[in-house]
Amino acid sequence: MTKLYHLNTPYQIKGLSVKNRVVMPPMCQYQARNGIANEWHYVHYASRAVGGVGFIIVEMTSVAENGRISPNCLGLWNDEQRDAFKPIVDAAHAYNSKIAIQIAHAGRKSLGEENVVSSSPMIYEGNPDAGDGKWAYKTPKELSQPEIAKLVQAFQDTTKRAIEIGFDAIELHGAHGYLIHQFYSPKLNQRTDEYGQDKFLFGKQIIKAVKEVMPAEMPLIIRISAQEFGENGFDLAYGCEVAKQFVAAGVDVVHVSGGGDGQLDKDHHPSFNAGYQVPFARAVKQATNVPVIAVGKLEDPELADYILASGDADLIAVGRGLLRDPYWALNSQYDNNTPSNEVQFTPKSYQQAY
Numbered sequence: 461m462t463k464l465y466h467l468n469t470p471y472q473i474k475g476l477s478v479k480n481r482v483v484m485p486p487m488c489q490y491q492a493r494n495g496i497a498n499e500w501h502y503v504h505y506a507s508r509a510v511g512g513v514g515f516i517i518v519e520m521t522s523v524a525e526n527g528r529i530s531p532n533c534l535g536l537w538n539d540e541q542r543d544a545f546k547p548i549v550d551a552a553h554a555y556n557s558k559i560a561i562q563i564a565h566a567g568r569k570s571l572g573e574e575n576v577v578s579s580s581p582m583i584y585e586g587n588p589d590a591g592d593g594k595w596a597y598k599t600p601k602e603l604s605q606p607e608i609a610k611l612v613q614a615f616q617d618t619t620k621r622a623i624e625i626g627f628d629a630i631e632l633h634g635a636h637g638y639l640i641h642q643f644y645s646p647k648l649n650q651r652t653d654e655y656g657q658d659k660f661l662f663g664k665q666i667i668k669a670v671k672e673v674m675p676a677e678m679p680l681i682i683r684i685s686a687q688e689f690g691e692n693g694f695d696l697a698y699g700c701e702v703a704k705q706f707v708a709a710g711v712d713v714v715h716v717s718g719g720g721d722g723q724l725d726k727d728h729h730p731s732f733n734a735g736y737q738v739p740f741a742r743a744v745k746q747a748t749n750v751p752v753i754a755v756g757k758l759e760d761p762e763l764a765d766y767i768l769a770s771g772d773a774d775l776i777a778v779g780r781g782l783l784r785d786p787y788w789a790l791n792s793q794y795d796n797n798t799p800s801n802e803v804q805f806t807p808k809s810y811q812q813a814y
Contacts, residue, residue: 629681737754
């Protein structure tokens with residue numbers, strides 16, 4: 461059995477210090493009502509903090525009502541939603557984990573919504589992966605420039621609320637075919653105005669707006685698709701340019717994923733085996749010289765440790781592995797004879813919080 465030399469070491473990003481390199485990436489739970497977090501979310505995230513995860517990123521949380529992936533997704537566009545998140549943040553901190561929130565707008569991938577918007581009026585042709593089967597994707601309305609400005613403001617307002625709650629970092633969701641991706645993707649953005657001429661402009665404006673209200677020591681993360689997986693999708697070289705543009709605009713960490721642009725093209729996606737997106741992370745890290753989070757079937761602790769040792773990534777996102785086992789991080793330490801970071805328990809009752 462191989463010892464883990466890197467996975468359980470601490471890491472520092474600006475003012476954020478995490479006890480290990482294990483990241484719980486955003487994974488939608490479809491359990492909210494009116495965008496409001498509840499006991500499900502409390503137990504879901506607190507369990508992973510108890511289980512030893514160093515850095516938790518809360519699932520995609522919309523900046524506007526029409527930006528949710530489904531009507532059962534989280535939001536942070538009002539103060540009632542803000543207040544419901546506070547016990548979750550406090551629980552993560554009580555159990556010695558750091559916690560970020562991923563904020564986003566689904567754009568054309570919003571289900572169960574009448575006012576669907578995007579960079580261009582192109583319907584998403586994928587199969588709905590949320591809801592109860594009664595929803596279908598709609599052709600979106602092309603956003604006007606005044607509407608774009610309101611959305612940029614919504615990202616800033618949501619960031620302010622997240623900071624008030626006590627989140628340790630902010631992640632922008634610019635991957636998987638959601639709105640920021642819909643602007644920087646050449647095949648999804650068919651505009652002829654300034655947002656079509658500079659396809660990175662929308663993302664850069666959001667980065668500028670949120671940085672204006674974030675503490676200087678708080679990291680800003682962006683998740684990108686470093687390669688599209690559909691027909692005529694952009695390649696890794698363009699994905700690296702996306703990362704470089706957003707880092708130049710002020711991003712501190714890049715969370716590297718892929719796909720989201722429509723139906724898979726058999727000639728334009730990698731084989732979906734363990735570590736299949738690590739080459740994307742490596743390329744983005746080399747192109748930007750900032751910390752990167754790798755993701756993609758990395759629940760084998762020895763594989764995760766090797767990726768860190770090789771320098772291909774700085775943090776490892778474990779998604780489905782943590783869904784199956786909330787104690788994945790602790791079990792990986794014990795199973796591989798690695799000294800563990802003590803989990804500090806503080807008695808807390810979620811009944812008091814809700």
